[in-house]
Amino acid sequence: MMEDRDIGLKALENDVRRDLSRLNWPSPNWVLPGSVDGGEPALDVLIIGGGLCGQTAAFALMREGVRNFRIVERQPEGQEGPWATFARMDTLRSPKHLTGPELGVPSLTFRAWYEALNGQAAWDELYKIARLDWAHYLLWVRRVLALPIENRTEASDIRFSGGHVQATLRGPRGQEIVHARKVVLALGRDGSGAPRWPRFASFSPESEHSKARIFHSAGAIDFEALRAKSIGVLGAGASAFDNAGTALEAGAVEVALFARRTYLPQVNKSKWTSFPGFLHGFHSLDDARRWRFFTYIFSEQVPPPFESALRCEKFPGFKAHIGEPWTDLCADAKGVTVTSAKGTHRFDAVIVATGFDVDMMARPEVAAFREQATTWADRVSPAEALAHPEEARFPYLGDGFQLLEKTPGAHPGLARVHVFNWGCTMSHGALAGDIPGVAIGANRLAEAIVRDLFVEDADRHFSALLAHEEEELKATALYVPKDRR
Ligand SMILES: Cc1cc2nc3c(=O)[nH]c(=O)nc-3n(C[C@H](O)[C@H](O)[C@H](O)COP(=O)(O)OP(=O)(O)OC[C@H]3O[C@@H](n4cnc5c(N)ncnc54)[C@H](O)[C@@H]3O)c2cc1C
Incomplete structure (x- = not known):
C-alpha cells in the first residue's frame, strides 16, 4: 500500500x-x-x-x-x-x-x-x-x-x-x-579556500593530542564521545552556536563559548543584499563601489541566528564568554588548556568555529x-x-x-x-x-x-547556416525547387 x-x-x-x-x-x-x-x-x-x-x-x-x-x-x-x-x-x-x-x-x-x-x-x-x-x-x-x-x-x-x-x-x-x-x-x-585554524604558540593542528581533542567545526566530530565532557568553543558565529548546541544536546555538561568582540554583531548586513536590484545589478558596479559594498558587509560580520543562541541558552551548562579572546591553546593527553585574556580554562575538548579562509x-x-x-x-x-x-x-x-x-x-x-x-x-x-x-x-x-x-x-555555425536547406513552401503551389532559384 x-x-x-x-x-x-x-x-x-x-x-x-x-x-x-x-x-x-x-x-x-x-x-x-x-x-x-x-x-x-x-x-x-x-x-x-x-x-x-x-x-x-x-x-x-x-x-x-x-x-x-x-x-x-x-x-x-x-x-x-x-x-x-x-x-x-x-x-x-x-x-x-x-x-x-x-x-x-x-x-x-x-x-x-x-x-x-x-x-x-x-x-x-x-x-x-x-x-x-x-x-x-x-x-x-x-x-x-x-x-x-x-x-x-x-x-x-x-x-x-x-x-x-x-x-x-x-x-x-x-x-x-x-x-x-x-x-x-x-x-x-x-x-x-580551506577551514581556518587559529594560530597560537602552543597549538599545532597536526599534533596527536590536538587531533584527539581539538576539532574544527567544519570537520567530522563524534558528539556522542563528548557526553558528560566539558567543551570550549572558540568563535561566536552561527557554527559556534550550532556546534555548542549539538554538544549540549549530546550530553556535554559544560560548554563555554568565547568571543573576542565585546558584543556580538547584531545585524546581518548580507541579508540586506537579497533583493533583485542588488543581485542583478551588483556586478555592473565599478570596482570601487563593489569593493566598498563587500568590505563593509564583511567587516560588519554576521550575528548567529537567534534560534541557535536560544538553543544553547536553555542549557544551564552553557556560558558565553563575550569579550574574552584566547591567547594560547594546548592539548595534552588528558585535556586542553585554553589561555584567555582573562585567565586559564581547562576542557576535555575544544571546537574551533573560526570559519573558512x-x-x-x-x-x-x-x-x-x-x-x-x-x-x-x-x-x-x-x-x-x-x-x-x-x-x-x-x-x-x-x-x-x-x-x-x-x-x-x-x-x-x-x-x-x-x-x-x-x-x-x-x-x-x-x-x-x-x-x-x-x-x-x-x-x-x-x-x-x-x-x-x-x-x-x-x-x-555560419557553414551550418549555409547548409540549412529546410524548404518551408514545399507543400504549396508557391514552391520553387532549388535548381530554379
Ligand atoms: C553550515 C552552513 C550553513 C548554511 N546555511 C545556509 C542557509 O541557511 N541559507 C543560505 O542561503 N545559505 C546557507 N549556507 C551557504 C550556502 O548555501 C551553502 O554553503 C551551499 O552549500 C553552497 O553551495 P555550493 O554548491 O557552493 O557548495 P557545496 O554545497 O559545499 O558543494 C560543493 C561540492 O563540491 C565538492 N567538491 C569540492 N572539491 C571537489 C573536487 N576537487 N572534485 C569533486 N568534487 C569536489 C564538495 O564535495 C561539495 O559537495 C550555509 C553554509 C554552511 C557552511
Missing part, C-alpha cells in the same frame, strides 16, 4: 514532468561537437562539485541545450555540501519561502515538495526549513531532473592543453584525463594557473589590499564568472574556467554562495557559457 506521502510525491513528480515538457525540456543539443588538437572529443563543460551550485548550474545548462557535459562530485550521494555533513543547525537561517534550485519552475520548489509530502496545513505551520529536509529536497530535485552527477569522483590537476582545459578525474571508473571547452568550479564555500587561488585544483589569474589585489590600491587581505584574495571575475588573465592576451585560456562558488562574491555578490542568489547566478553562468560556445564556433 502506498502511503499518502508517496502518493503526494508521485503526483508532484507528474506535475514536474508536465511543467518541464511545456518548457520544452530537455532542450535539444545545439552545440557543435568539439575536439582537442589531436582529434580526441572534448566535453562542452565539466562541472566540478555536485552541491547546490553545481547541480543548479547543470540544470541551467541543460535548459539551454548543453548536453555534452559531465558533473563530478567527490562525496557519495547524499553527502554533497554541508547539509548532511558538518552543518549542525536545526533549520536553515533563510526564510522558508526561499527559491533557487528550481530555476523558476513552480512544481520544483521546496514548498511544492514539502506540501506534497506533508500537506498544505503543515506548510502553513512550518516555521523554517529543517536542515535535513533541505538536503532531501536537493536530492529530489536532482533525481526528478535526472541530473547526471557522478559521485565519488574527484577532479584535480586542471590545466590547459590543446586549446582546451584538461582535468584528471579519479572515481569508480578509475583514473581518466578529460578535456573540456569550459570548466565550472562549483567547489563550495570550503572549496573557495577564502583563498580560492590557493586551491590545489587551480595550482597550474593560479599565478596568471587576476585577483582583487590587482584591482585595488596596495593600501586597500593590506587593509582587507581576505577580500583582496578573491578572484576578480568577468561577467560570466570566468577567470581573467593578469596580462591581457597572455593566457586567454583562463576564460574557460568559471568560478561558481563563494569565490565569486566580491565580483558578483552572493550568487553562488547563498541560496537566494543561486537561480540568478546559474542562469547568468549558463548564458555566458552558451554565448562563448556559440561565439567560438561562429564560423562553423
Whole structure:
C-alpha cells in the first residue's frame, strides 16, 4: 500500500514532468561537437562539485541545450555540501519561502515538495526549513531532473592543453584525463579556500593530542564521545552556536563559548543584499563601489541566528564568554588548556568555529594557473589590499564568472574556467554562495557559457547556416525547387 506521502510525491513528480515538457525540456543539443588538437572529443563543460551550485548550474545548462557535459562530485550521494555533513543547525537561517534550485519552475520548489509530502496545513505551520529536509529536497530535485552527477569522483590537476582545459578525474571508473571547452568550479564555500585554524604558540593542528581533542567545526566530530565532557568553543558565529548546541544536546555538561568582540554583531548586513536590484545589478558596479559594498558587509560580520543562541541558552551548562579572546591553546593527553585574556580554562575538548579562509587561488585544483589569474589585489590600491587581505584574495571575475588573465592576451585560456562558488562574491555578490542568489547566478553562468560556445564556433555555425536547406513552401503551389532559384 502506498502511503499518502508517496502518493503526494508521485503526483508532484507528474506535475514536474508536465511543467518541464511545456518548457520544452530537455532542450535539444545545439552545440557543435568539439575536439582537442589531436582529434580526441572534448566535453562542452565539466562541472566540478555536485552541491547546490553545481547541480543548479547543470540544470541551467541543460535548459539551454548543453548536453555534452559531465558533473563530478567527490562525496557519495547524499553527502554533497554541508547539509548532511558538518552543518549542525536545526533549520536553515533563510526564510522558508526561499527559491533557487528550481530555476523558476513552480512544481520544483521546496514548498511544492514539502506540501506534497506533508500537506498544505503543515506548510502553513512550518516555521523554517529543517536542515535535513533541505538536503532531501536537493536530492529530489536532482533525481526528478535526472541530473547526471557522478559521485565519488574527484577532479584535480586542471590545466590547459590543446586549446582546451584538461582535468584528471579519479572515481569508480578509475583514473581518466578529460578535456573540456569550459570548466565550472562549483567547489563550495570550503572549496573557495580551506577551514581556518587559529594560530597560537602552543597549538599545532597536526599534533596527536590536538587531533584527539581539538576539532574544527567544519570537520567530522563524534558528539556522542563528548557526553558528560566539558567543551570550549572558540568563535561566536552561527557554527559556534550550532556546534555548542549539538554538544549540549549530546550530553556535554559544560560548554563555554568565547568571543573576542565585546558584543556580538547584531545585524546581518548580507541579508540586506537579497533583493533583485542588488543581485542583478551588483556586478555592473565599478570596482570601487563593489569593493566598498563587500568590505563593509564583511567587516560588519554576521550575528548567529537567534534560534541557535536560544538553543544553547536553555542549557544551564552553557556560558558565553563575550569579550574574552584566547591567547594560547594546548592539548595534552588528558585535556586542553585554553589561555584567555582573562585567565586559564581547562576542557576535555575544544571546537574551533573560526570559519573558512577564502583563498580560492590557493586551491590545489587551480595550482597550474593560479599565478596568471587576476585577483582583487590587482584591482585595488596596495593600501586597500593590506587593509582587507581576505577580500583582496578573491578572484576578480568577468561577467560570466570566468577567470581573467593578469596580462591581457597572455593566457586567454583562463576564460574557460568559471568560478561558481563563494569565490565569486566580491565580483558578483552572493550568487553562488547563498541560496537566494543561486537561480540568478546559474542562469547568468549558463548564458555566458552558451554565448562563448556559440561565439567560438561562429564560423562553423555560419557553414551550418549555409547548409540549412529546410524548404518551408514545399507543400504549396508557391514552391520553387532549388535548381530554379
Ligand atoms: C553550515 C552552513 C550553513 C548554511 N546555511 C545556509 C542557509 O541557511 N541559507 C543560505 O542561503 N545559505 C546557507 N549556507 C551557504 C550556502 O548555501 C551553502 O554553503 C551551499 O552549500 C553552497 O553551495 P555550493 O554548491 O557552493 O557548495 P557545496 O554545497 O559545499 O558543494 C560543493 C561540492 O563540491 C565538492 N567538491 C569540492 N572539491 C571537489 C573536487 N576537487 N572534485 C569533486 N568534487 C569536489 C564538495 O564535495 C561539495 O559537495 C550555509 C553554509 C554552511 C557552511
